[in-house]
Amino acid sequence: MLTVNDIATLRAHTARARGAQKSIALVATMGNLHEGHIELIRRARHCADYVVASIFVNPLQFGPDEDFATYPRTLEADRQQLEQAGCDLLFCPSVEAMYPNGKDAQARVSVPGVSWGLCGGARPGHFDGMATIVCKLLNMVQPDSALFGEKDYQQLAVIRAMVSGLDMPVTIIGVPTRRASDGLALSSRNGYLTEQERMQAPLLYGYLQQIAASIVDRGQVDQHLIDDCAQRIRQAGFQLEYLEVRNAINLSPILEGATKLAVLVAARLGKTRLIDNVTMALAGNR
Numbered sequence: 001m002l003t004v005n006d007i008a009t010l011r012a013h014t015a016r017a018r019g020a021q022k023s024i025a026l027v028a029t030m031g032n033l034h035e036g037h038i039e040l041i042r043r044a045r046h047c048a049d050y051v052v053a054s055i056f057v058n059p060l061q062f063g064p065d066e067d068f069a070t071y072p073r074t075l076e077a078d079r080q081q082l083e084q085a086g087c088d089l090l091f092c093p094s095v096e097a098m099y100p101n102g103k104d105a106q107a108r109v110s111v112p113g114v115s116w117g118l119c120g121g122a123r124p125g126h127f128d129g130m131a132t133i134v135c136k137l138l139n140m141v142q143p144d145s146a147l148f149g150e151k152d153y154q155q156l157a158v159i160r161a162m163v164s165g166l167d168m169p170v171t172i173i174g175v176p177t178r179r180a181s182d183g184l185a186l187s188s189r190n191g192y193l194t195e196q197e198r199m200q201a202p203l204l205y206g207y208l209q210q211i212a213a214s215i216v217d218r219g220q221v222d223q224h225l226i227d228d229c230a231q232r233i234r235q236a237g238f239q240l241e242y243l244e245v246r247n248a249i250n251l252s253p254i255l256e257g258a259t260k261l262a263v264l265v266a267a268r269l270g271k272t273r274l275i276d277n278v279t280m281a282l283a284g285n286r
């Protein structure tokens, strides 16, 4: 596996792969890789001839009070995992390489609608910063496909809307969330949890499953059950940001006519922000 830090060298290698008629897949990450990321690489390996991974802790998508400075940076361990999983090229640029004129002068991508509310409400500017870096990476690598985890469900929806709205020639592939054996969605931020919090954290997934099962059983959303789950989440010591059912395709709160729904949650436990979701197809509306 090649490791590349600058954009010109990255472009030279991807152009060579393209010239050799190889299809290219991109897996963009912020590092501190876990089994969920490695699953993205494995899937990328299946759908493309040349796999590019990026590791870049993107300052543009962190708020002023967020964990940019302390975000775990584990480059050597990440590099080994990527190599074992069959990645061809790792791109890990510096902040200066990505934003040579500084963050404030950086042109930005904004995706209205789907980025509003949910995590977009709790983290102002986050999705503009995320969409901007993903757009830049897609322009640099020019992959045939790019793979993203479904744990960051709104992120995936924002990326799909950006690619469609800007006519970007790339196929976006969503990959199901990898979970620990107790149901907790794998995340680089789980490492912030204390032992006690780690035992409590899977509660969120339990409530998501309960709400999803009730929707499937009754064919409709039971707002009393959602309010009750929200209360129980708070009583368990979480600071709940949202627990909502949305149209899974466009994240609209209007559920009438939706063929697929998503139950989404974000909550803080101590200093860790956890997000998760469960989706379900609705038989009656197909």
Ligand code: PAF
Residues within 6 Å of the ligand: 028, 029, 030, 031, 056, 058, 061, 130, 133, 134, 152, 155
């Ligand atoms: O999901 C992430 O790790 C990041 O938001 C991404 C997509 C790599 C952009 O920085």
